[in-house]
Amino acid sequence: MAAPTFLETGHMPEGFPIHVIHTGEEFNFAAHWHEEVEMVFVHGKRGRIGVYNQVYELEQGDGLIIRPGDVHYFLPGTGKLTIILFRMELISGSFIAENDLLHTKKLFNKTAVIPACLSRERELVRCVDALVAEAKIRETGYRWAMVARLYDLIVCLLRAKAPRDEEPIDGWQITPSKKFEFIEAVCSYLEEHYAENIKLEQIAEHIKFSKFYICKLFKEIKGVTLMEYLNHFRIIKSEWALLFSESSILDIAVNHGFNNMNSYNRLFKKYNGCTPTEFRKKHKTMSAKFEE
Numbered sequence: 001m002a003a004p005t006f007l008e009t010g011h012m013p014e015g016f017p018i019h020v021i022h023t024g025e026e027f028n029f030a031a032h033w034h035e036e037v038e039m040v041f042v043h044g045k046r047g048r049i050g051v052y053n054q055v056y057e058l059e060q061g062d063g064l065i066i067r068p069g070d071v072h073y074f075l076p077g078t079g080k081l082t083i084i085l086f087r088m089e090l091i092s093g094s095f096i097a098e099n100d101l102l103h104t105k106k107l108f109n110k111t112a113v114i115p116a117c118l119s120r121e122r123e124l125v126r127c128v129d130a131l132v133a134e135a136k137i138r139e140t141g142y143r144w145a146m147v148a149r150l151y152d153l154i155v156c157l158l159r160a161k162a163p164r165d166e167e168p169i170d171g172w173q174i175t176p177s178k179k180f181e182f183i184e185a186v187c188s189y190l191e192e193h194y195a196e197n198i199k200l201e202q203i204a205e206h207i208k209f210s211k212f213y214i215c216k217l218f219k220e221i222k223g224v225t226l227m228e229y230l231n232h233f234r235i236i237k238s239e240w241a242l243l244f245s246e247s248s249i250l251d252i253a254v255n256h257g258f259n260n261m262n263s264y265n266r267l268f269k270k271y272n273g274c275t276p277t278e279f280r281k282k283h284k285t286m287s288a289k290f291e292e
Helices: 098-107 117-119 125-135 142-161 176-192 202-207 213-220 226-244 248-256 263-273 276-281 284-291
Strands: 018-020 027-032 037-042 047-051 054-058 061-067 072-074 079-087 112-114
Touching: 018 125, 018 142, 037 047, 047 061, 054 061, 054 226, 079 125, 079 142, 098 142, 098 263, 117 125, 125 142, 176 202, 176 226, 202 213, 202 284, 213 226, 226 248, 226 263, 226 276, 248 263, 248 276, 263 276
Parallel strands: none
Antiparallel strands: 018 079, 027 072, 037 061, 037 079, 047 054, 047 072, 061 112
């Protein structure tokens, strides 16, 4: 079942191509899309943002890039956010070199998580804060300053993804950027195979690390164990099935990597404060509205 969509317009004040939005402690918003790039930064404890049928579970300090035209929505449990919207016309001027323009278009042509550790390493937080300050204070020339600060932010994002000029090494050099590459590789594997009965040995073989090292580094970076992350991801994916499918709860549990109902119910209640059955009933009205 497709999520409801509507085109969101009129949110760029006075035609200016950059807009900064601050949300409250609890923020929910229905599925929508617009022509602007959207960058979301989480200031509350967490942010639960859906893009099509993918739900991103973000922590404080994390960010998310949402490309123009993608249907997205904000789920219950989302805290304070800073949202930056801008039009692609700002980076498509004729003075931009073709190669730089290509890299920039690739950056904003997919949904991408910006982990808090990367934000700190690349001073993204400073760039965001500077842009937000200009939008708030509105001193003379603030619009020019906002465009300049947006360019600063884009450069930081581009350089965060750029290859480093360093000598080849055996294994991984444990730097912040390498830790980010590691977490990307592990999380990508978990999210691709979450419905399977994943063994730690399989992950170790895929990543080419020892089981001990994977567990140690994953906990260091994410703050949770690998299995906690995997099971939480499974719960998030199952929420969508509970809301927008007619499958039985047992089938949903099995199809999302759980061996039995007891473990599924226990973990679901841990993260949502209710059982899957209660969750489905609670959101029945919302689902009915989506079907209209």
